[in-house]
Amino acid sequence: MVQSRLGWRRAQLVARRDESPTAVTLVLGVPGWPGHLAGQHVDVRLTAADGYSTQRSYSLAAPDHGARVELTVQVVTDGEVSPFLARDLAVGDPVELRGPVGGWFVWRPGQPQRALLLAGGSGVVPLMAMVRARHESGSAAPMHLVYSVRTPTDVFYAEELRQRSDQDYGLRVTVVHTREAPAGAERAAHRLDAADLAALVWPEADDVLTFVCGPTAFVDAVSDALVSLGYDAGAIRTERYG
């Protein structure tokens, strides 16, 4: 099979939205964008005036909307690229984009199975694309997003997630806190563990599409716990940040 090369495309910043004190959603216009699936990512290339260039990968935060793509960028302290994208890139400025990349960690609107999404911190980005894809497609497939954050201010897409879980039949959103829980919360702040998961996730594990995304320690702890609860290791799809 001859596959055409994923070429670099010129993208332009159209708008930005703050998601947390350290994360920003960038809305980019990308003429000729070929479309993508929820869960996929893109490569971003930045080139300096002296010709130096560097690349990073970012998850797509929204489903396919034609020539508009959204990335949510978490600022990495001392990072070379993320602080620039999040703070310095101005509306109208160009960057280069290549993608979509990744055909494994994807949710398709036609899939009728229950979907369990487990997010650690900024790992919520590709999973939010799945929540949004489910909403926009009118899918009735049961979906449960379990979203682990350090503190209440670290929640990305907070208002939209509240709205989605209120309005989208069959969607459940659970936010758990690892460092600081909101006032009055029943669950004291701690890392998501096997006991939490046993109480939260579907006990009948066969036929659940499971997506786990976050830092390595989160992904390892959560996927090991799911396997111990009887989830099929081969049906758990993971994406790790570092």
Added chain:
Amino acid sequence: MDIVTPGFRGRARDSSQHLPPGQYLVHDFPVLSAGPTPYVDTDEWAFTVTTETGERRTWSWRDLMALPQETPTVDLHCVTKWSKLATTWRGVSLDVLLEDVESAADFVLARSYGGYTTNLPLEDLLDGQAWIVHEFDGEPLAPAHGGPARLLVPHLYLWKSAKWVNGLDLLTDDEPGFWEQLGYHEYGDPWREQRYAGD
């Protein structure tokens, strides 16, 4: 001509750091894998080479340890853009493991515990280019990094260095592996930036 992003300067250029195009240097050791980490006991570990005629040769952990060991120091290049330089490993050269295997195959499909696969030309595993490694940085290889043993083919992007490897199928016809079926490049040479199909 690349498109210049106004105001982007990037890090200080260090001409002594010679990296493949599009890669950046890391000093930690990131973990990437498509599913949960399999935990394989060395008592149960086995590595099997299956030729195109169906002939099989299997090594236990004890067999592997009894073979001549090498300690390659190599640079790693991950398709997700990070590179890690001068990593030290310990393991057995594929030249040793394949020495007595009779085969006319040109291709290999590496198989792993957990179901992962990746394909390579057989010649890329020979002549001191590839190892089955079981120690990293002087310590037993951790499960997250592919322990108890992984394939190490450092001249190709790291997804070719299958973690948790448990066998090689020697094939007359090339057969795409896990990522190769999902849009990643057949061969994956970092110096030619062969990340995705068609690169």
